[in-house]
Amino acid sequence: MSGLVAPPSDDMSERRRRAVTAMLRAAYAWSARQARPEAMREVARMTGFVMEAHGPGSGPVTPLALVDALRRPLGELPILGSTDSSDDGLRDAVLLEPDGVGGDRLSAPALDLLCEHVVPLDAEADGQGWLPSWTRMTADRIRARAFAAMAGPKDQRLYETSRKFLIEHPAGRLQELQIGVSETGARMMPGGYRPIPESSLYRTRDDGAWWWPCPDCRWPMAVTRDQVQCRYRPHSTVFRAAERRGAKSPELTRVDEGPAVKTPVALSAVGSGCVGQGVWRFIVVPGASELRIAAQLERLGADVEMWPELDAYDLHVTIGGTEFRLDVKEYRSPHRLITDLRARPPRAQVAVLLPRTHGHQAEAVATALPRIEVLTEQRLLRKVRRIKKTIEERKDGDR
Ligand SMILES: [Zn+2]
Structure with a gap:
């Protein structure tokens, strides 16, 4: 006899997807709990979704057990551990990492997974507007909005120029970007360039703030204490930052053994900008x-x-x-x-x-x-x- 309350889905892959979404949302909420007191309610709500995906008797059952699971590879969750699927990086991904000051922050793989894995959970949970807006918008909507602005007059050449400019200049010194825009005639998208995000800044002892463009995509790399790396993991070069006596700006040293790349030079955060995430x-x-x-x-x-x-x-x-x-x-x-x-x-x-x-x-x-x-x-x-x-x-x- 079937139970009175049917689970939302009997389909195993759908249940896994819901569990991954709930884990991602919980990780995001936990990392934002200092600024947003209602974050703990979201963590509790997401614990419910993870429990429901697992069914009785397995998986984390309290919010704190869930947070603990967020600090370990996703593959350790029973619902994901049993899968033989080779879904890239999902099972190895750890969603929370230490922020260096005794707390947790969202890891780079978590940000990446947010883009591809978030599925609707239910109307009430989705109505809260919890995740940053760009993770809720689909890639298509973000592209459509940017490209509509670039291709106003349906001019292929202007469109190509604007899109190339954006891809080649996702960050930089605002003054130089301004010159580039006027020289190429590129159209900028609404929102344009914003300040370099805090998580990409390296602070020197004299309180200077510096950032480095990724050798592959030129967007500001993430800075975790002294480690500097692009948030997009296929851009895999890893650097270590250090302040050298007498040098005007901090310098990077390559620490991984991938193919040769030019080591980026530090840019001051003052007067710099980048496009949104x-x-x-x-x-x-x-x-x-x-x-x-x-x-x-x-x-x-x-x-x-x-x-x-x-x-x-x-x-x-x-x-x-x-x-x-x-x-x-x-x-x-x-x-x-x-x-x-x-x-x-x-x-x-x-x-x-x-x-x-x-x-x-x-x-x-x-x-x-x-x-x-x-x-x-x-x-x-x-x-x-x-x-x-x-x-x-x-x-x-x-x-
Ligand atoms: Zn990159």
């Missing part, structure tokens, strides 16, 4: 890959049009009579990517392009969605190189 995460982060791939293709002799037909897709590539229409997809979670592609498949003749950091997702996507063409950055470059070689051989033959 939502715009960074949903426009600048994927845009940095799009521009990098486009530059590589152009070096190989291809013609590349960015975001043609006012963003019908991302890249239109032509070389020697061959055309590629590509939509660059950069998701942390292959499951989210597949779900989104299933809901909104690319237009006819547009292939999905996975950047080099995400090439490992190709097989999962191709298996789940055999009708969608999936290319990795490496495969695309191989194809274009081969075409270039054929063209050169033909030219040599004609001589």
Whole structure:
């Protein structure tokens, strides 16, 4: 006989998703509890959702047990530990990390997961407006709002200029940004540049505040005591900051062993600005890959049009009579990517392009969605190189 109260969903993957959302919301609330006294109510409410997802007899049952679980890898939750899914980073993610002054703060993986994993819980819990607005807005809405401002007169060239400018200049000295805007004629989005967030500032002994742009995306890297790293984990370079005697500004030393990058120079927070976190995460982060791939293709002799037909897709590539229409997809979670592609498949003749950091997702996507063409950055470059070689051989033959 079934119980009187049916659980909201019997579907295991739906229950896992609800548990992850509730954990993320609880982590956010806990990290914000100094400023927002009602945060503990949200933590308690979210404990209810995590318990409901687990069913009786497993998982954390009190708010404090939940907070404790937020400080450990998500995979230790019974509901996520039992899954054999290889959902990138989800099981290893720790949502709260020490803030260095005896409290907790939201970790970089938590911020990242917020973008892709938040699902509605129920009308009452969702009506509270708890999460920062950019995590509640979908990527599409953030992009649509920014791009509407850039492409006011439906002018493709102005649109491309403005979007490129935004991706290449997500942060910097306000005076230089101003000059760049007027020289390129780029349109800025509403909201424009704001002060550098506190969590990206390094304070020196003389009370100076400094920040560093990420070598990959140029947005301010997160500063945790003396460790400096982009919040977007695929941008994986890690630095250590130090104040050197006699130096005007603090300096970074590389501490990881990834591929060589130029070490960023510290910029003063005074007179600097950056775009908001939502715009960074949903426009600048994927845009940095799009521009990098486009530059590589152009070096190989291809013609590349960015975001043609006012963003019908991302890249239109032509070389020697061959055309590629590509939509660059950069998701942390292959499951989210597949779900989104299933809901909104690319237009006819547009292939999905996975950047080099995400090439490992190709097989999962191709298996789940055999009708969608999936290319990795490496495969695309191989194809274009081969075409270039054929063209050169033909030219040599004609001589
Ligand atoms: Zn970055």
